[in-house]
Amino acid sequence: MPRVVYSTSNQVRSSNQTSSQMPIRTGRNSTSSSSRPTHARDMARPTNSNVIRNAVALNIAKSTKGLIVPLDDIRDFKTGLLPNYMKYTVVSEPGTDEAAIALRVNVGSYSDPKDWQGTAHATEHDVFISSAKYAEVDTLTNLTGRWGGATNAYTSDMETVYEVEILDPSEGRELYNGRPKLQHTLDVFSSLFIAPTFDPRYVDKERNAVHDEYALKELDPYRRCRAVLFQVINQNHPSAHFGSGNKHSLADGPGRDLRTVVSNFFDQHYSAAEMHISVVGPQPVPTLERWVQETMSQVQLLEREHPDYATEPLFPVGMKSQFVQVRSEDNSRHLTLWFQTKDFNTYKQTSPEWIIQSVLQDKRQGSLYSMMADKNWIKNIRVQSESNDGKRSLLGINLELRKEGFRQYKNVTKTVFAYLDFMSKNLSTSYVADKYREGREQNQDHWLTGGKLSALDTALKLVENTTRYNYSDLLIEDTMLNQDIMETQHILSDLKPNKMISILSAPRLVTDKLEPWYSVGYKVNKLPDADVETYSRARLGEGARLPGLNPYIASNVVKYSDRAHTREVPAIRHKSHGFEVWSMPKVFANATKAHYRIALKNAVLFNGPKDQACMAVYLRLIRNSLTKYDTLSKDASQRFSVVGREFGFDIALDGKGYSRKQMDLLDRIFRTIHHVQPDQDTVNMHIEEMRESIENSLSKGIDSLMAQEEDTILVPGELSDEALYNTLNNIEPRDVIRFIRNFMNGPEVLSFIHGNISDESVQSFANMINQNVTLPQGAIVEPEKILLKLDQQYVHSVNSDFYFAKNDRINGYQHTFLAHGQSVKEHAAFAIISQMMDKAFFSEARTENQVGYSLGVLPTKNGAYGGLTFVANSSNKSVPEIHEICNSFLLGFLSTFDQMSQEEFDGYKENLLHELGYSGKSSETVANMHWGMLNREKAFGQKSYTFNLKDAIEDISINRVKRIFEEQMFSEPHSLLTFMDKNNTNWRPADFEII
Template identity: 25%
Template sequence: MRTEHFSLGKLVTSLVVVFCAASYSYASDIAKSQNDTRDYQSITLENGLSVLLVSDPDTDKAAASLNVNIGSAANPKNRAGLAHFLEHMLFLGTDKYPEAGEYQAFIQSHGGSHNAFTALKNTNYFFDINADDLEPALDRFSQFFIAPLFSEEYTDRERHAVHSEYSAKRRDDGRRTYAATQQSMNPAHPASRFAVGNLDTLSNDKEGSLRSDLIKFYQQYYSANQMNLVIIGKQPLNQLESIAQQYFSTIKNTKAQTFIIDEPQFKPEDLPLELAIKTLKDTQSLSLSFPTQANLPFWKSKPLYLLSSLIGYEGEGSLLALLKEKGWATGLGASPGQSFASESSFHIQISLTPEGLKHTDNIVSLFFSFIQSIKKEGISQAIYNEEKLLNAQQFRFLAEQEPIHYVTQLTQSMQDFPQKNWLNAPYLLEQYDLSAINQFTQAIRPDNMVLSVKARNLETNFTEAYYDSEYSINKISANRIKYWQQAELINSLHIRNANPFIAENTNLQPGTDNQLKPIQLDTGKPGVTLWQHQDTTFKVPKADLYFTLLTPLARNGAEVTTGLNLYTDMVSDELNKSLYDAGTAGLSARIYAHQRGISVRISGFDDKIEVLSKLIAKTLRKPELSQARFKRVLQAYQEQLKNSDKDKPYNQLFRVSYEVLMHNASLSELQKTASNYSLEQLSSLVDELFKSIEVRILSHGNLTASQAKKLTNALLQELQPIQTAQVAPQIDILRLEESSVLTKTLDIEHNDSATILYLQGDNLSTQTRAATALLSEILSAPFYTQLRTEQQLGYIVFATPMPLRKVPGIAFIVQSPTSPPKVILGSIRNFLNSFRSQLKTIPKQQIAQFKSSVVARINAQERQLQELSNRFWQEIDQNNTKFDTQEKLTKAINQLTNRDLVNIYDKLLARQLVLQNTGAGAKLNLTSDSAK
């Protein structure tokens, strides 16, 4: 039986084209960053579609995003998940391109990526592509909104994919706690309802019923007047205009009404209330949420943003600093919540220690003490001016984002802000509105609060239906409210002082464009190498200073791995107040342990980079190893290790693959070591670390060679290593045996099973690495289409390159709510066998397209200073001091023949690692058998 195709717009296409030719409205008064060289133009097509065009002649990637001003809030009450399901269905064929996987295959084979998301108030579709391929991509993309098929075959099939997505996250604590919180909301508010969808809510018992509801929803809400579109391309604006008109003017305008949410999220008479929610992971947290008036009308003065900045501050005088001192908390965040037509909300989230869980009422009291100080002192003009300066600096020197992220952000900005401010609205502070600040502050009070406590061992009396979340809801007693209302001012809690890390000098260092790659500068010290590159490409007063301390100790097993992680956590915790100030001033730092030692990455305005780098180095050498800090950091690390067992199955399998292939300490070894690790062990490790280290440094950005040398000398003076020498340890990757399969089966407590099949290259040659990357590019889209779209094995299905150091490899991943590992592995292997036959016959022209695609990925344009720094740093880490990996791989890819690909594919198939989980009760085992 032939399925009727639904073709919205097919009958009106020719008519609309005639009328659209001269029916634009234009505007170009869009405020942009001084650092932004792109051109912008806003047009409105005759059908009411609002379009922002961005011309960037230098871009290697084009991108587009279409935002529909409707989301899961509009789900019919008897069809939970319908908006999300519709998002899925648009990818599965249109009148013009009826093949279900055609769009994905085209994007993948032209160097691109794509995705979509359904939120409460909007649905967003987006992609990027090689810049030369924008038009054919837009042709395919636009058809989603003109003539989707909604075939009955895929309507019935894809609801299983939605169910798999739901199933994959049933044990996700974020989803579970939100589902429990929904039970306390106003039932009339759409946020209170299940939104993802599953087989029950998307039932199709009566043939065609689901498709009928889908088409009705699409026709009602997917109207051009409720859409925003952003296109970034290398074409000039007038050409982008023609492209937008050609491909999007036939989207039908049904003059759909804007979907307004005007119910309160929480009924006023239900407040204040307290939720207790059981978590699966061994974590503790406390959150406070306060309904407020609508926040969006105050976007120029941003009162909730300012309150978030003060309450979320982590430096001297902050709430978090006091809670850490008491041993009650490890982290704190404050942020505005989602904004609706008639209200917004304000949220505080506090990560608790086990001891803090015993003092939740005291913590809430301290929070209201801090609110009292804000109400008393007020947010001064000086604080406002500092925030305004920091935001202005950030926008003035705004780093260029990846096009795919930028278009997605802009389509949503178009939904919320005036056209002139589509780019700068998030950074704009234009009005110091003390009255508005006071209005929002008054909403932060005990009797207007939703208080949530989340932990693993709480008493509850209800179970939520979709995620099995255990929870309880209770009114808060008058005595507790009175206790918090009477919270007194505390001297140690106060509004922050001026930020000492704000950049004062934002001038660019004089330099030339001659230096294309880092050069090695003489340090005069054995075991100390300095690489320097004064960058003039990005034209920002910023720099990246990276340094690493390499030691053979790092490969000495679980005890050292545990110690190095605790050491860097201790240092980060000690520096937290300074690092927070630096971060808000645009100067970030990350201190972390890894397989060969520890590293520090400092990025941002170069004006204060010397001050921060010396402070970090000094603390590394002489950390304050207090017992109180160690106890708090150790507890957090133990929790992190313990909760790794609660991660998604496929993530756990990936972790184990690194344990097996890179000879890393296993999770169980780390858990055992951390359970009785002492401060004395840590102190001894720090002493041992500095006896002999290798130091590597990269200075990249707005720093001269002489400044780089000065910084290096300052670092070494603070680090005071007893000896520096070339002692960097090597990481030996396990080489899998030919014609055998190494199989590891895990016992994971989760509804879903998962399987990873890893194929390893037989050598480290550039040709094998190039071929592996190209093979991954060729098979990625058909693998997804076959196992996910056609076979519906699960929502999480993908193939990805998996290089380990210089050892090439490909991984195939499937997580399924219904299929056991044996079935999954069989499907993967059937695909691989079938693909081998296809590989021999792929036309040269198609291979050339895939080569172009993978070469584009390898040579992807670095849009931010830090992206280029990271590539230089990776080359330094792998001892490639010619910095020419991209060039070598590009050359090798272009020289590959079909015969090369088949030969290397066969060698990949000969070396396999299988990781799988079979659910509760399975025993961990390690076996080897013959490859099939």
């Protein structure tokens, strides 16, 4: 088992040694330059590393009971203090192709000067500008962008967090100025906190960037209601401020200079003793630790007392419950009940916030959501906390209301309090233990076990959680939950109607006040005593119960070792009654999810905008019905789509082996999709809500209504939002009901595709299909739409741009080479290779061999798979013949590099830069490119990172491109083959040779 080390070696020294070894900078109110900061004492306690190591092993084993999670997967790491009392944690992850740095500073917007609101946020932006050592503006951002990485930062109430991600950080590879990338990046990063320049030429630019972030959220309903909340709470509490800031709150003026304010703020608050840095990389722990010591030890130490933000309560003393009306600028309607509770961060292992969230946000039968959704009162419910000050928090229960719920908002409020009362009386330690075990089984990977978290996520988790955890607590955080519910009961006792702020937002409400920063109209009234009494007496009727546990969690989840690969390819697992079930068995051993696709076609439908609008309404009805079912898993995904004449439903389930329970769940889901029979009132409600959603999207300049649909992607044919809105105005509920009946009356094609499950489950799945659907003769599956899980990243088909429908006239073949952990240079190489292939071989193939083709470069986030894919099809060539032609092309392609002149190679690069939109531009990034969707948010539905390919394309050589091609495609091939045959031949994987 790797070592778990707690460092104390730098913590035992005399005061003289301390003074001589670390720089001291005196704050404005400091009285001493040599005494140790009082708040750092707790961080210097010697701790027995063996005790911590044993505690980690014991509690990980407890939390993963019933799961196979090897303890020897725990990463090697070390945590301790630098000479300047900065806390550090380094994590070694050998073999990774990514590295990350995260730094938390214990100062945030609570420390803003009263007449400069937003200063902490502006400082966060301005720190990144440049430093005395690296004076060129945006050195760090440009450096990481060149390597396919990114920089980011955020400011909260009591902390500011900076983050850096780079790719290809391995020692001995990609050296920069004679140093590994990560070492050099640390040097640049540390310089920003040792001597930032706050270049006045760019401070104004960053002020505008702060304002742009404010403007982006200016019309957000939650942000606007939150702004009003801060006008109603105790105005002496630091939460009653405008933390984000904008160009007005940060404006210069007579005697006002933002650059001076930011510089003073940094000098006063950015002390090493108020910082924690974490570094994750492939190097050994001693190497990472040495790099951190060499760079971050020079950050200066301030003599600064840590402020107490909790001297004032959040609610004014003696406050009676308030009812606040807020006028929304869109058609959304919300009811949020706010309560003052104990700061959730003071609870280390009983997690009352998690318990309350997991119960109240549950959507299964017996939940608060199900009670109100069945009455068409609410669309959604969420629980969130705000304004944690070290002593108190604000807990909000937010309900997104339907029109009927808005009209019945008092009954909605009454139901919430009835449920809270029921919950406090029926919550038990055994129920909490089962809920926690359910959550652990749905998300079995711990941050130390090398599973789901990337290097950046790991680094962030470390620095974000140490504000409330000691070192020893940090090591076991998330591995154990104390099942004592006393603290949860204590929190529930604070959620009473006689001490709350109730905020109701809707269009056209009467208001008499204006919030100053977001210009939100609102009105505050004391909540009538009669309403308080009604809510206090509210009780649920007989038969009420807490939501049950998820019966569909796989009981045999297995975590494979990282980067274990096999070379199996897709194969038909079941074929009968005109349909096929395809499977991708253990393509990548990391995969612990299976993907299912249900595709329905009906040629008689989708003949115009009316059909397409009806289909969009139908999808909303399906989604609404499915929310009443048991949660699939914490990380389950589901997606609906309408493309052309096809309706598709994709779903991902956890687990390697699939039980009968999960087949039962799929059966229930399919029956819901296949047998939705809404009444006219329900259909009319959904039509109205879709109109409102489109109005909101159009008013905000959002391109698609579908961006508003949670967990759903709807693409109703070629309809624009405006066209869909106009069409919805011209359809009646009976039109939708008639459409559903016609659509489900014998679909033309029904496809089920899934991966990595047992033969028994395949047969069960096939039986479920047979029992529910009567397929017309000749209905077939489309295997190129296999849903893959590529090393924990979801990719809908290998490349969704390559779509060819199987018919009686064509054979199709697709071959994808998958490259693990693609860097920006590798991506540039594949883009160049695709152009070379296009000219050298495939144009010839199309004319001489009568094979059509498509080429594409797959996007990647490190830890996932990218690569090169091509699709070939022919009307007169068999699948094996197409395969042989493609193989011959690839084998002959290597000689192209040897025969190519530098001038010809430069021509390929110039053409590529032109196609990508870089021509005539300096270092701008391009998000959406023909050679792959490089914006990872769109490609993977995750946090956005954008490659800058310009420098990589310009710098790469012929030999480097050739080497990447050889290494990625021949030395360690990870290939995916899919094929279609017009004669319906049941080809087997063994029939195809993988290069």
